[in-house]
Amino acid sequence: xxxxxxxxxxxxxxxxxxxxxxxxxxxxxxxxLAKSLGMTKSLVFRLxxxxxxxxxxxxxxxxxxxxxxxxxxxLGERLGKDGALLYAARPVMDAxxxxxxxNVNLVVREGLKSYVLATRAGRHSIRLFxxxxxxxxxxxxxxxxxxxAYADPSVIDAALSQPLEAFTPYxxxxxxxxxxxxxxxxxxxxxxxLNDLDEGAFSVAAPITGADGTIIASISVAGAVARFDxxxxxxxxxxxxxxxxEISERLxxxxxxxxxxxxxxx
Amino acid sequence: xxxxxxxxxxxxxxxxxxxxxxxxxxxxxxxxLAKSLGMTKSLVFRLxxxxxxxxxxxxxxxxxxxxxxxxxxxLGERLGKDGALLYAARPVMDAxxxxxxxNVNLVVREGLKSYVLATRAGRHSIRLFxxxxxxxxxxxxxxxxxxxAYADPSVIDAALSQPLEAFTPYxxxxxxxxxxxxxxxxxxxxxxxLNDLDEGAFSVAAPITGADGTIIASISVAGAVARFDxxxxxxxxxxxxxxxxEISERLxxxxxxxxxxxxxxx
DNA sequence: AAACGATGTTTCACAGAATAAAACATTGAG
DNA sequence: CTCAATGTTTTATTCTGTGAAACATCGTTT
Numbered sequence: 041x042x043x044x045x046x047x048x049x050x051x052x053x054x055x056x057x058x059x060x061x062x063x064x065x066x067x068x069x070x071x072x073l074a075k076s077l078g079m080t081k082s083l084v085f086r087l088x089x090x091x092x093x094x095x096x097x098x099x100x101x102x103x104x105x106x107x108x109x110x111x112x113x114x115l116g117e118r119l120g121k122d123g124a125l126l127y128a129a130r131p132v133m134d135a136x137x138x139x140x141x142x143n144v145n146l147v148v149r150e151g152l153k154s155y156v157l158a159t160r161a162g163r164h165s166i167r168l169f170x171x172x173x174x175x176x177x178x179x180x181x182x183x184x185x186x187x188x189a190y191a192d193p194s195v196i197d198a199a200l201s202q203p204l205e206a207f208t209p210y211x212x213x214x215x216x217x218x219x220x221x222x223x224x225x226x227x228x229x230x231x232x233x234l235n236d237l238d239e240g241a242f243s244v245a246a247p248i249t250g251a252d253g254t255i256i257a258s259i260s261v262a263g264a265v266a267r268f269d270x271x272x273x274x275x276x277x278x279x280x281x282x283x284x285x286e287i288s289e290r291l292x293x294x295x296x297x298x299x300x301x302x303x304x305x306x
Numbered sequence: 307x308x309x310x311x312x313x314x315x316x317x318x319x320x321x322x323x324x325x326x327x328x329x330x331x332x333x334x335x336x337x338x339l340a341k342s343l344g345m346t347k348s349l350v351f352r353l354x355x356x357x358x359x360x361x362x363x364x365x366x367x368x369x370x371x372x373x374x375x376x377x378x379x380x381l382g383e384r385l386g387k388d389g390a391l392l393y394a395a396r397p398v399m400d401a402x403x404x405x406x407x408x409n410v411n412l413v414v415r416e417g418l419k420s421y422v423l424a425t426r427a428g429r430h431s432i433r434l435f436x437x438x439x440x441x442x443x444x445x446x447x448x449x450x451x452x453x454x455a456y457a458d459p460s461v462i463d464a465a466l467s468q469p470l471e472a473f474t475p476y477x478x479x480x481x482x483x484x485x486x487x488x489x490x491x492x493x494x495x496x497x498x499x500l501n502d503l504d505e506g507a508f509s510v511a512a513p514i515t516g517a518d519g520t521i522i523a524s525i526s527v528a529g530a531v532a533r534f535d536x537x538x539x540x541x542x543x544x545x546x547x548x549x550x551x552e553i554s555e556r557l558x559x560x561x562x563x564x565x566x567x568x569x570x571x572x
Numbered sequence: 573a574a575a576c577g578a579t580g581t582t583t584c585a586c587a588g589a590a591t592a593a594a595a596c597a598t599t600g601a602g
Numbered sequence: 603c604t605c606a607a608t609g610t611t612t613t614a615t616t617c618t619g620t621g622a623a624a625c626a627t628c629g630t631t632t
Contacts, residue, residue, distance in 0.1 A: 047355040047582090049619065051317040051590065056360045063381045071608055080592055085610070089313040094322045095556065098393050104609065108381060110556060113390025114517060115329045115374060116382015118559070124379025127364050251380060290361065291380060313611090315590070317619060337579055346621050351581070370580065574632090581626070590618070597610070602603100 054079065055087050059108065062097060064293060066107040073106070122148065122157055125248070125257055128290040133160045133259070136283045140276055142263035145243075147183035148256065149191060150175070152199050154184035162263055179204050179218060180211050182233045182243025183258035189225035190247060190255040196222065210235040230281060231258075232273070234265055242268045244276045246284035251293050259284050320345065321353050325374065328363060330559060332373040339372070388414060388423055391514070391523055394556040399426045399525070402549040406542055408529035411509075413449035414522065415457060416441065418465050420450035428529055445470050445484060446477045448499045448509025449524035455491035456513060456521040462488065476501040496547060497524075498539070500531055508534040510542045512550035517559050525550050 054077075061077055062068065068076075074084040088106055091097040095111035119127060129146050137144045137160035144160040154176040178188040178199050188199055196219075204213040212218045225231045231245045245260035261276045320343075327343055328334065334342075340350040354372055357363040361377035385393060395412050403410045403426035410426040420442045444454040444465050454465055462485075470479040478484045491497045497511045511526035527542045 047352045048359060049317055049321070049352055049356045050617095051315055051619075052321040052353060052356045053360070055315070055318040055321065056357070056362060059381065060360075063384045066384075069608070070610090081609075082593085082611085083591060086313045086315055086590085087318060090315045090318045091322070093314060094319070094326075095394075096322060098396060108385055108389075108393070110385075110390045110393030110396075111326075112378065112381050113385040113393060114557060114559065115325065116379050116385070117390065117517065118329045118332075119374060119376075119379040119382070123374075124376045124383065127374070127376030127379060128361075130364060251383065290376060293380065293384070317590080335579070336581090347580075348582080348622085349620065352619085576631075577629090579626100579628080581624105583624075584622095585620105587620085588618095589616100589620095591614105591616080593613090595610105595612075597608100599606100599608075601606085 051087075054083070055091060058084065058087050058091065059096065059112075062106060062108050067100070067105045069105050124291060125250075125287075126157060129158065129248075129257075129259065129287050132283050132286050132290075133158060136160070136259070136261065136279055137162060139279050140261050140263075142261045142267075142276070145183055145260045145262060147176075147181075147187065147245075147258050147260065149178065149184075149187040149195075152178060152195070152202065154178050154181065154187060157257070164263065164267070176237070177205060177207070179213075180207050180233075181237040182231050182245035182262065183260040184237075185221065185233060186225055186231040186245045186247055186258045186260075187255070189222040189231070207237050208235050208239045210239075212236065230277060232277065234268075240265055244273070244280050246277075246280040248284045249288040249291070251291050257287075259287065317353075320349070321357060324350065324353050324357065325362065325378075328372060328374050333366070333371045335371050390557060391516075391553075392423055395424065395514075395523075395525065395553050398549050398552050398556075399424060402426070402525070402527065402545055403428060405545050406527050406529075408527050408533075408542070411449055411526045411528060413442075413447075413453065413511075413524050413526065415444065415450075415453040415461075418444060418461070418468065420444050420447065420453060423523070430529065430533070442503070443471060443473070445479075446473050446499075447503040448497050448511035448528065449526040450503075451487065451499060452491055452497040452511045452513055452524045452526075453521070455488040455497070473503050474501050474505045476505075478502065496543060498543065500534075506531055510539070510546050512543075512546040514550045515554040515557070517557050523553075525553065 057077060058073065061073060070081055070084050070088065074081045077084070088097055092099055092109065095109045097106050098109040099106050133144045133146060140162065141164065142162040144162070145156055146158045147154050147156050149155070156174045156176065176184055178184050188196060200215050200218065204215070204218070205211070206213050212221055229247065232242070234242050241262055242265050243260050243262040245258045247255045248257040248259055250256035259280060261280050323343060324339065327339055336347055336350050336354065340347045343350070354363055358365055358375065361375045363372050364375040365372050382389070399410045399412060406428065407430065408428040410428070411422055412424045413420050413422050415421070422440045422442065442450055444450050454462060466481050466484065470481070470484070471477070472479050478487055495513065498508070500508050507528055508531050509526050509528040511524045513521045514523040514525060516522035525546060527546050
């Protein structure tokens with residue numbers, strides 16, 4: 041275990057910690073922040089001053105309390121609607137692809153369609169339905185079905201009241217059976233399908249939870265059924281669930297890596 | 307000139323400048339960033355490293371290029387949909403209220419309604435329609451009419467195809483006259499109304515431009531007509547236009563005062 | 573293929589900047 | 603009016619951020 045070299049600039053890191061603290065609980069004063077972060081008042085004061093000059097925090101002039109500033113919002117909008125998700129998922133998708141050697145898909149729901157936000161191509165090139173930027177059905181495909189399962193009941197009803205196209209002989213088009221499938225997905229907390237959207241393909245999908253606790257996306261491992269045995273079924277599932285958990289954690293307001301937090305300064 | 311104390315922490319300020327640079331032009335490498343910011347490569351490298359550990363920037367592992375990270379998005383969403391606008395406008399509204407001693411309103415459009423995002427009460431308490439969080443009409447009120455004037459033609463058509471309630475005898479309910487009024491607003495670049503929503507009240511409204519160049523909100527000065535003379539008409543108008551420009555500038559991707567840091571002292 | 577140039581990464585010594593502590597100012601409560 | 607709590611400012615010391623330059627890596631050119 042070679043030491044990971046610490047290039048971290050402490051002052052900057054403290055400033056970022058301050059921002060996180062303000063995001064976590066806004067409208068705090070200097071003293072309160074200093075106490076909860078284990079910093080001195082003067083330090084917090086100067087950090088806030090610096091952040092304020094650039095609009096990253098704003099100060100209520102009367103009450104001398106601080107909150108996140110408008111510039112955070114301006115920069116955040118640069119990322120676009122799904123920006124946070126995409127940026128959070130990017131490295132995790134890379135890792136998942138490397139682990140499984142299979143295709144990896146990040147899918148969200150748009151109304152009654154699924155939408156492929158991003159993909160990673162596995163080692164074995166196989167032509168699958170998933171393609172970044174592509175709309176797909178909700179009632180077929182590992183990630184899509186999972187999103188449907190966790191969607192609002194009204195969305196499920198609306199989706200099931202549409203004609204259900206059969207993409208392969210294995211596509212579930214029977215509404216009662218589809219509802220059963222959705223129920224099983226919710227019970228399991230994941231979804232594994234075979235051949236239902238692409239003939240000869242499997243898909244192992246896990247749910248991603250947004251900052252508000254709702255399920256906002258799915259990440260899935262997909263490949264050729266020829267390479268899908270019991271052993272891989274297990275490993276892919278675990279990998280997908282771990283990846284989903286990792287992304288969900290990153291999207292949570294508290295952020296990643298609580299473990300290494302500096303608390304030992306007592 | 308006596309410098310009013312510089313509490314700025316240089317390291318933090320540089321990090322923030324780096325974030326701004328990445329927001330301005332993403333997918334830059336270390337060298338490119340160092341050059342454009344006038345920093346050394348090693349410094350930029352370490353700043354990026356620090357920012358990356360907290361997810362504020364993300365690195366494309368293959369191409370070694372950096373972009374804003376997901377954490378920016380997570381924090382940004384904390385501000386809510388209109389967060390950036392609200393936070394950008396807050397101090398400007400305070401200043402405008404102090405300048406004019408009148409009520410100040412920040413209004414956006416929501417479909418075919420107006421919505422009061424925030425208000426500041428002037429010295430003279432007067433009961434007006436505007437109240438934070440309140441929906442109002444689009445065809446009456448200084449800020450609302452201005453928003454309608456700059457809305458998409460389809461929105462204007464839709465708004466005019468609805469019944470036009472007369473809030474006072476002065477409310478414009480004639481569709482042809484209303485279209486004329488909208489045209490004049492666009493020609494002027496501002497809007498001044500009297501008594502059209504609240505009897506006995508004036509409103510001087512100016513348009514706020516978002517980062518994408520479209521008009522996203524209005525800021526207005528409102529009060530009792532009894533205090534509205536030619537002189538105040540001019541001063542309020544100038545103040546409103548200045549305030550709108552200031553907020554628009556803050557919302558632009560390049561941010562405020564690139565060339566000269568004009569710090570308004572109170 | 574070898575040499576080059578451009579870019580990212582790492583090391584290191586030193587100036588000066590960030591920091592903690594404590595004094596000072598201000599505000600609000602009892 | 604006094605006290606307590608908070609924000610602001612000052613200052614001395616140390617430790618950290620910094621620039622320069624060496625090193626590594628990669629893609630391109632000759």
